[in-house]
Amino acid sequence: MKDNIYIIGAATTPFRKWPEKSVKMLATEVVSDALRDAGLEADRIEAAWFSNTRQPMLEGQNTIRGQIALGAAGLPSVPIFNIENACASGSSAVFNAANHIRAGQADITMAVGVEKMYFTDRREKMFAAFMGGTDIEIVDETAERMSAIGRDIIPESADNSAERSFFMDVYAAMARQHMKTFGTTQEHLAAAAAKAHFHSTLNPKSQYRQDMSVEEVLADKQIVWPFTRAMCAPISDGGAAVILARGSALTDDQKKRAVEIKGVGIASAQKREMTDYAQHAGRRAATIAYAQAGVDPADIDVVELHDASAFAEIQQIENLQLCPMGEGGAFTASGATKLGGSVVVNPCGGLMSKGHPVGATGIAQLEELVLQLRGEAGARQVEGARLGVAENGGGFLHVEEGVTVVTVLSR
Template identity: 50%
Template sequence: MRDVFIIGTGMTPFGKHKEKGCAELARMAVSEALKDAGVPPDGIGASFYANTAQGAIEGQYGIKGQLALRPLGLERSPFVNIENACCGSSAALYLAWTQVAGGFADVALAVGTEKLYTDDREKKLAVFNQKEDTKSVSDFVATYMPTVADVQPPPEAVIDEKLRSIFMDAYAINARAHMRKYGTTWRQIAAVSAKNHHHSTMNPLSQFQNEIDIEAVLAARIIAWPLTLPMCAPVSDGAAATIICSENALKRFTGQPVKIRASVLKSGSNHEFGDYERSACRLTAVEAFKQAGLTPKDISVAEVHDGSAFAEISQIELTGLCAPGEGGKLAESGGTALGGRIPVNVSGGLESKGHPIAATGLAQVHELVLQLRGTAGKRTVEKARFGMAVNGGGFIGVEEAVSCITILERV
């Protein structure tokens, strides 16, 4: 396979875009990526467009990408629309990478876009209450919540049942099982959230840009104990785009390249809850490091899918950035903060930067490209050489339905 390089990225601010739809947000991100790369629209050899909710929110179910990007001049070349839950744009980049690495295109575009804010309650429910998704998570919660019933909140914790989310219940079960097995504390989980909210104060594209200390995180409204509101990713609108090319094509463009050392996409599987070695994230990480010819110790900075604060702890352990059971301690010690041993979610993560479902994966990549170029401003990780994006989407059985890991290198 050929070496592949990122030559352009673009990203909108994440948050509420009341006057903009999916298509306009996508055009904003793609226009920025084209400018960053110095690539004209007719220079794109293949395009991959990820979206999850546009059908439910805006009523457009088919040919979303062609309708969105034809106005920019993207036409004639292969164009594929993708839905893969939170992994949508990660999968888009993976497919674009296969095209360029395999020699089928010299230049390819990946984009993810999402419009989730709406005043129409029925439309919002249509996105988050899909029948089979909800059933899978509900079955997991019904089966495994009793197994962690002995891990109880402190007496002062006030739980408002009206705030419950079935998806956060699933995260909470994993968190409580981890607390029992390894002694991870509520405060350590809060340290992850406080750290990510601090990072977001340095990211002008973040949905939230305010400091929240550990005490405030612990005192916030509880969604599903031990998860409080600041520990959970918000609903967001936004888009992100990435342009990649072969080594031979680099000389044609002006963008500062970043090399893709690994791109791995895997489905989850049926296995016992808590089986560390068979988890989708773990298996994806093993293959990604093998493909890259690297080890977890080589990683300088990571962006992981912190749909909840605990998810960050889980993923840094599953990917080998720290040993099993050490993630909470590492966060509490400052080891995952900017300036720490392995900075994680310096963008602010999903908890603070925001989580427009299908755009999340390429937002992670956008952040890593800035880090490896040394252009992330005050949040730049000094002398970063290798960056890793860890993303997951959907839920089937006891884990995510799909997992994707991308490893990048400064050149």
């Protein structure tokens, strides 16, 4: 245990639309809760990483976001580093906080992600902010290219007029290609969403807590074919934090609840054919993480993955090698990823139901895995969970996420 790195404290705020709460308020709440969970005072933190993507665009606050937010939260004098890496910002912050310890620069560090995405008076800016997650010089070309994918299978009755982020069009295009290549169906997508909505009923911090059947998901408002509203992550506000420590710095009480970071794989987008699924960034990152951790996908008990859309879940369970390529839809519909199944995916409700405050998401995924591996997840506890994996991807470049981070945790 001496030389390994552990998560010894973890917390999230409830994910909601919080018009009355500021980034400072959310940061203060989650930092305090994570310190309490670790049994530490703030002066034990030697360095911190702050994950946020929206403050510059929506509030005009940039360059020293972390120093401002974490200073207000009681960490004014430690080295603070600002991390922005699309939807993978949170897991990237944890990666850097762990490496700081690994490099011998500290014994205890902290990663905090906070995002405010919802502003009642800035709706146009809220949606425009998503466009920065791709190459802005070719954004129109990218949108046109993606909208053409699988256009021939879109029903004539489809209504694609709903307000939505650019990324729902991207995910929809990838879903249609998967449908054409492997026979994935809209019902498969609905099964992933229905499972997420059921899991969210067991998580009091989820933004949505309404159980939905496959039929109810399919009957929901159409966003862009093949997605209905229930298949898409909402706009969310919230915060998450984890505290990391070198094994030799742990107290006896902390050792009892510590969760080890076994491996981390990171891959960036590359130019390839969309149908060359074996080279997807998520699959490449997972392969790296598994090799570092010395684990086999068959041994995984619980997974938190980036289901910003229902298709993203199907795609990523294939990339994580939980099932054969092309069989993610059928695997999900079989119930294998639901509580009680062979490998439980997103027991917290995932992005589709728990919510998706971008800078906090990756850290919140790890917080859920920490609870699961400690046996502290309550009604959504995965029985006997010992090995957990988080996949957190963001942005869009070429034909895939701009960056994907896969993290393996164990007890």
